[in-house]
């Protein structure tokens with residue numbers, strides 16, 4: 606390493622992702638990886654076959670930047686069927702995963718100095734992309750145990766420099782599903798301050814019990830100011846295919862596309878018709894996935910609680926958070942390092958998802974349960990085998 610880095614300053618503090626770091630730690634220590642949120646099991650075989658068919662049919666060159674027409678149309682039908690939203694092709698842009706939709710939205714909509722209100726703990730790409738755009742983060746904290754936010758804190762985070770609100774529901778890492786009343790509070794602020802709302806809804810189909818996902822764009826008057834982001838990776842368990850999309854009013858979608866054109870331009874030619882087929886015909890897959898995940902959530906939450914951890918049961922997503930102060934630990938990063946070395950289980954310290962690592966999330970740990978049952982059981986067996994109390 607040289608004394609001073611040759612890397613651009615826009616990479617300061619965002620040089621790597623915690624998921625890559627923790628997955629590497631899992632490999633090095635031979636750990637059960639309950640860190641990174643990817644499922645062990647692939648999505649439907651019929652959809653995999655559709656990729657082969659598309660490749661054999663010669664669909665191997667650049668698709669349109671906007672997305673393959675079949676996929677754009679299937680997204681339109683999906684939004685109508687599930688949410689009653691009537692979209693046209695100019696309301697949709699396909700992206701290289703939700704990650705590129707987030708990048709496109711922030712690079713396409715935020716000017717240097719603009720402020721972005723973001724609920725913390727937040728998904729780590731938000732921090733990087735707000736920084737790349739030259740924006741300023743204004744966090745609003747979701748507080749344990751129920752992870753609701755205080756309306757006055759949202760109000761206080763908004764200034765005359767605020768450009769957009771960056772929302773995520775169902776929320777990673779907390780598993781909180783914003784209810785209609787919370788979303789109304791957000792909508793009221795957006796309306797009064799004339800703000801754009803970018804909403805990351807990649808877990809739209811993965812909610813539990815009677816928690817219902819309410820797309821922010823379906824609230825009265827909100828469609829016209831909202832960019833909604835989805836991911837086929839999360840909905841159909843093909844996280845490595847990196848097919849996502851953004852929907853919204855034509856002007857906002859054009860801004861996302863305007864940036865995305867210079868990132869990947871277009872993505873995954875043979876995957877796009879396959880995901881169109883999944884959207885049209887495989888809703889049973891995510892229904893089943895939701896049921897399976899709920900059982901796994903219950904299994905892991907019960908097991909962690911039985912070990913004496915304070916468990917915050919999630920309403921959606923792949924993740925459960927626990928408070929390790931009940932085991933006498935004050936620092937999640939140190940706890941996760943010890944966990945990997947001593948129990949050979951990897952989890953994620955939530956503190957990295959907060960603006961101030963020393964505060965609210967310091968003793969919170971995120972565990973992924975989107976894994977095969979035997980993997981979860983092995984993880985639990987290892988946890989039972991060592992005393993991790995401080």
Ligand SMILES: *Cc1c(COP(=O)(O)O)cnc(C)c1O
Pocket residue numbers: 701702703704705728773777805807835836837838839844847848849
């Ligand atoms: C997984 C995830 C993404 C990224 O989705 P990809 O389609 O894999 O790029 C974005 N936001 C949240 C909250 C996620 O959990």
